[in-house]
Amino acid sequence: MGRVWFYMYYPLMEVKKKMLSTKYLAAVIVxxxxxxxxxxxxxxxxxxxxxxxxxxxxxxMISAGFYSLLYFALYIYFYSDAPFVQTHTMYQMIxxxxxKWGILQIENIIFSSFVFNGVGFLxxxxxxxxxxxxxxxxxxxxxxLARTDAGRNYNISIFIPYDILRKYTPLQFLCLTxxxxxxxxxxxxxxxxxxxxxxxxxxxxxxxxxLVVLPIIMDDFVSAWRPYMMHLSPLSWTRMTEIGQYRYGIxxxxxxxxxxxxxxxxxxxxxATALVKLKNVDLKWSNEE
Numbered sequence: 001m002g003r004v005w006f007y008m009y010y011p012l013m014e015v016k017k018k019m020l021s022t023k024y025l026a027a028v029i030v031x032x033x034x035x036x037x038x039x040x041x042x043x044x045x046x047x048x049x050x051x052x053x054x055x056x057x058x059x060x061m062i063s064a065g066f067y068s069l070l071y072f073a074l075y076i077y078f079y080s081d082a083p084f085v086q087t088h089t090m091y092q093m094i095x096x097x098x099x100k101w102g103i104l105q106i107e108n109i110i111f112s113s114f115v116f117n118g119v120g121f122l123x124x125x126x127x128x129x130x131x132x133x134x135x136x137x138x139x140x141x142x143x144x145l146a147r148t149d150a151g152r153n154y155n156i157s158i159f160i161p162y163d164i165l166r167k168y169t170p171l172q173f174l175c176l177t178x179x180x181x182x183x184x185x186x187x188x189x190x191x192x193x194x195x196x197x198x199x200x201x202x203x204x205x206x207x208x209x210x211l212v213v214l215p216i217i218m219d220d221f222v223s224a225w226r227p228y229m230m231h232l233s234p235l236s237w238t239r240m241t242e243i244g245q246y247r248y249g250i251x252x253x254x255x256x257x258x259x260x261x262x263x264x265x266x267x268x269x270x271x272a273t274a275l276v277k278l279k280n281v282d283l284k285w286s287n288e289e
Contacts, residue, residue: 035127046131054139055125056170059177060160063241079189102278113185183263190270197277
């Protein structure tokens, strides 16, 4: 029982410390700003029609290219200090061992990703105030945008295909979105952790930046190879409104099973790779022998 408490308590304390840091506060401020930019046209539309939107707009917000790009760029900023080696790290490793310390960092990444996405959802609803209402259904605003061309006429970037509304309940689609974002954020953090241990922080930052920009590049990749290339762009899978959708008979995204399974495999591989390297890596601290 004590061992379980050890692997739960310390990661949660580290997450708490990270959530209260200046870096996290800056990330939340930037996230709030891009949320405001994303919903400004929707707020205007809600005011005009006299109906408030429901908080289930978050999955369609994360599907927008501009929003998704900045959202995951914040992950790079958030985990830019990987492999999280500080002056006191040496004493932590001596007390608990390198592998245990590495496992604690992996749990820290996974927990912090979960919290960050939860905060992202709450901010997406908060910036719609007072044009926000909590309903069990999708709401009239989302139904209007899905079934008519109002979104195009009023230049609203938030859009959910009507097929999504018929296939999922709002809570189901939101939970699926948060699950995929949690796995995607965990993968980003674990990948940066592993790459920084093997190749250094600079390479980790460059590689993660390429992954963040890749979905934008894929938007212009419209040839017959696009369905195959989409399987190689993990952050493209977070565009929830494209899952199960087709363009010219070609699927826009891999299946849910493929997305979830691949994310889990990538997270396991990154974690294992980091622990293997951490066992023998020569860590250096400034002003320490």
